[in-house]
Amino acid sequence: MTTLLRSVNIGMGLLGILVLSACSSGPKSIAPASAIQHVDPDEVEEIAALLDRGEVRSAEKRLRKGLDRDPMNPSLQVLLQGIEGDARTDLGPKNFSYTVRSGETMTELAERFLGNRLKSYQLAKYNGIDVPDALEVGRELLIPGQSPNAASSPRSTPKAEKAAPARPKTEVAKPAKPAAAPAPRKTVDHAAVRRARSAGLVALNQGNVKQAVALLRRAAALDPDNKAIAADLRRAEQIAATVRARQ
Secondary structure: OHHHHHHHHHHHHHHHHHHHHHHHHOOOOOOOHHHOOOOOHHHHHHHHHHHHOOOHHHHHHHHHHHHHHOOOOHHHHHHHHHHHOOHHHHHOOOEEEEEOOOOOOHHHHHHHHHOOHHHHHHHHHHOOOOOHHHOOOOOEEEEEOOOHHHHOOOOOOOOOOOOOOOOOOOOOOOOOOOOOOOOOOOOOOHHHHHHHHHHHHHHHHOOOHHHHHHHHHHHHHHOOOOHHHHHHHHHHHHHHHHHHHHO
């Protein structure tokens, strides 16, 4: 009886080894599509914000973790292409010049001209800018594609339209005056403004009114829309006028 039980145990052990061997040598199971964890849109926005601040390493680290969970996510694929791809190749060599206006951001320009706000880092790389959020007013950018102005320009005059009557030979047509180009907006050097204003207020407190007026005038010239500096300058000029009247 003992011999029989021992034989049965040995046989069961051999059967278990064969089963484990077959499982290990067979094809690996593929995770079902339902096992994919989709990345939350807020996480995509956070990764895009990191890129806009120039924090590429942190953004790439989070981006790859997201792709491990959701490898076919189209938004993450766009952000990854912005990091790894060549912007000039991806967006094309044809472009037009654009001057950044007050209040505009790289994200807004990417949405307007490229149709996808997540391409803001890619558009920044196209222009050699490392930090999209550091975009300055008055900066000349190259925008990939055809200029909207060129696309909307009127076509040639239709054949059915009557031609304008010819001018008399004695009349000389005056050349049209070229339209005056809009003056570029002046970028305010806030650091220089703060230095000039602070030095002016210090001079005023020390009784050096003439120097204070000169420094505050410089600050006002650097930032003409600053109401606080304008008020400081008026006060300094009033004190200077009082001093001159007493002399």
